Amino acid sequence: MNASRGIQDPWWLRYSFIAFAVGFLSLLLLLPLYEVFTQAFSKGWDYYVESLTDPIALESIKLTLIAAGVAVPLNLVFGVVAAYCVAKFDFWGKSFLVSLIDLPFAISPVISGLIYVLIFGLQGWFGHALAGAGIKIIFAIPGIVLATIFVTFPFVARELIPLMEEQGKSEEEAALMLGASPLKMFLMVTLPNIRWGLIYGVILCNARAMGEFGAVSVVSGHIRGETNTMPLHVEILYNEYNFTAAFAVASLLAFLALATLVIKTLVDLRLKLVKNLTAEGTE
Amino acid sequence: MTFRQKTILPGFKITFTWTVIYLSIIVLIPLGGMFAKSFSLGWADFAEHAFSERTVAALRLSFSTALAAAVVNLFAGFVIAWVLTRYDFWGRRLLDTLVDLPFALPTAVAGIALSTVYAENGILGSQLAKAGIKAAYNPTGITIALIFIGLPFVVRSVQPVLEDFEIEVEEAAASLGATRLQTIARVILPSLLPALFSGAIMAFSRALGEYGSVIFIAGNIPLKSEIAPLIIITKLEQHNVQGATAVAAIMLMISFTLLLVLNFLQIRQKRRAI
Numbered sequence: 001m002n003a004s005r006g007i008q009d010p011w012w013l014r015y016s017f018i019a020f021a022v023g024f025l026s027l028l029l030l031l032p033l034y035e036v037f038t039q040a041f042s043k044g045w046d047y048y049v050e051s052l053t054d055p056i057a058l059e060s061i062k063l064t065l066i067a068a069g070v071a072v073p074l075n076l077v078f079g080v081v082a083a084y085c086v087a088k089f090d091f092w093g094k095s096f097l098v099s100l101i102d103l104p105f106a107i108s109p110v111i112s113g114l115i116y117v118l119i120f121g122l123q124g125w126f127g128h129a130l131a132g133a134g135i136k137i138i139f140a141i142p143g144i145v146l147a148t149i150f151v152t153f154p155f156v157a158r159e160l161i162p163l164m165e166e167q168g169k170s171e172e173e174a175a176l177m178l179g180a181s182p183l184k185m186f187l188m189v190t191l192p193n194i195r196w197g198l199i200y201g202v203i204l205c206n207a208r209a210m211g212e213f214g215a216v217s218v219v220s221g222h223i224r225g226e227t228n229t230m231p232l233h234v235e236i237l238y239n240e241y242n243f244t245a246a247f248a249v250a251s252l253l254a255f256l257a258l259a260t261l262v263i264k265t266l267v268d269l270r271l272k273l274v275k276n277l278t279a280e281g282t283e
Numbered sequence: 284m285t286f287r288q289k290t291i292l293p294g295f296k297i298t299f300t301w302t303v304i305y306l307s308i309i310v311l312i313p314l315g316g317m318f319a320k321s322f323s324l325g326w327a328d329f330a331e332h333a334f335s336e337r338t339v340a341a342l343r344l345s346f347s348t349a350l351a352a353a354v355v356n357l358f359a360g361f362v363i364a365w366v367l368t369r370y371d372f373w374g375r376r377l378l379d380t381l382v383d384l385p386f387a388l389p390t391a392v393a394g395i396a397l398s399t400v401y402a403e404n405g406i407l408g409s410q411l412a413k414a415g416i417k418a419a420y421n422p423t424g425i426t427i428a429l430i431f432i433g434l435p436f437v438v439r440s441v442q443p444v445l446e447d448f449e450i451e452v453e454e455a456a457a458s459l460g461a462t463r464l465q466t467i468a469r470v471i472l473p474s475l476l477p478a479l480f481s482g483a484i485m486a487f488s489r490a491l492g493e494y495g496s497v498i499f500i501a502g503n504i505p506l507k508s509e510i511a512p513l514i515i516i517t518k519l520e521q522h523n524v525q526g527a528t529a530v531a532a533i534m535l536m537i538s539f540t541l542l543l544v545l546n547f548l549q550i551r552q553k554r555r556a557i
Contacts, residue, residue, distance in 0.1 A: 007453045009463055014370060021366040024359050028431055029384045032396035078305050085298035103310055106538045108492025110512040111531045115313035118320050123524045125316060150309055172292055182293040211389025213495035231391040238395050250392040257387035265380045
């Protein structure tokens, strides 16, 4: 018996595994996605546009853009800084620091919202002081932004740390030896090397920032047209049995998810290509 | 600075300081504040909130549904990762992309879509109802939503290990007379176990705290289909901040324990790889 036949799966195993995978993914993932779009367009194109251009819906879209617009750049800068620190230097307590950066992933979104209520809410640490000064954080936009920053905190750093660790620091050292200033080294060597991983981290971060529900729900207070983001607006419409409008707003978020997946796939291919090329180069 | 090794690269102090300050402001101080608050409650108050009948029922429900979903994902995730790495067929790349959908799709969208599909008048729910299965507004519905959000964790954890698996080991097993099934069950599967379990634990941990995709399909009946995160929300809506904090503290302790187990597993997995 030749070896290559020995490592081939029998045909029945092949077909039953493929059938299972296709069936499972279709019923669990594809069908709900299909449902979003059929429900959204069930009353026709005009009703769809009407649901999206409703002033309260537009307010929710605006608020979602604000929250992501603040959270994503802040976490992008943090991600690059933290990844540079962790990947290029050896210091005491490094793995502990990495675990702390990952912490928001392990915490329920509801608790992520709650911790800010405990600090800035009326019964919280600074609640009275803030209320006295007339500053509103909880049940207002700053709370929503804070909660969004918290839940999307690790995305960029997490994407960049393994990538930068793999790249090592020899290219940066070479640049410095050749007389580049630290800023020039960072802009011309470090940043270009990580750009694909950076794009990857940012789109994942953005998808979560625009779609976050649990954490934002706790700090929002659900004031219509004021503190409702798109996912919260979807919830309200759905609970009012206004299913078509709920799915219409949801379809925008689903489009965002699909775009995220497409970009992610392209970046994945690109990263693999680069990896294969460098692997060939060293052989 | 003696606590780091020497290198000529600039910027350690500034990047380290920034990392620690930002981390403290966004994550550590708020979390610490929550623990301080829950400790300040005193044991009697804490126990009254954390161990009330309704809270215990919700924690038990969250635990059992998350466990059921993780077990389903353990098997389904293995098969899907296997199919994606080992077989070449039309549509494989599309399937591979689709696996990440639960990561990219906002949980509220997933929630309303799943409950529409699996409700008694939904596309799938109506078929299941004919077979006598109620798949929404009960613990079964909760489990379906948790399978949805947990699946990518297992697939993405196992996939790289399968990709890197050395074909020579399989050939050796085959040339020594093992059938293909024996090779899979006794050679490949054992080396996949750490990755499978860490994926399943990640899925389980995410499922325990999951809110958005679950509440629409859960039914939310106290003592029957009310999940633990919903208890926190309900208590907050009743302005019972202390009660919400007590329940949150219990959930956080469970999450941190899981995180420790996960770290341990991943260290073992790394050692095995070397």
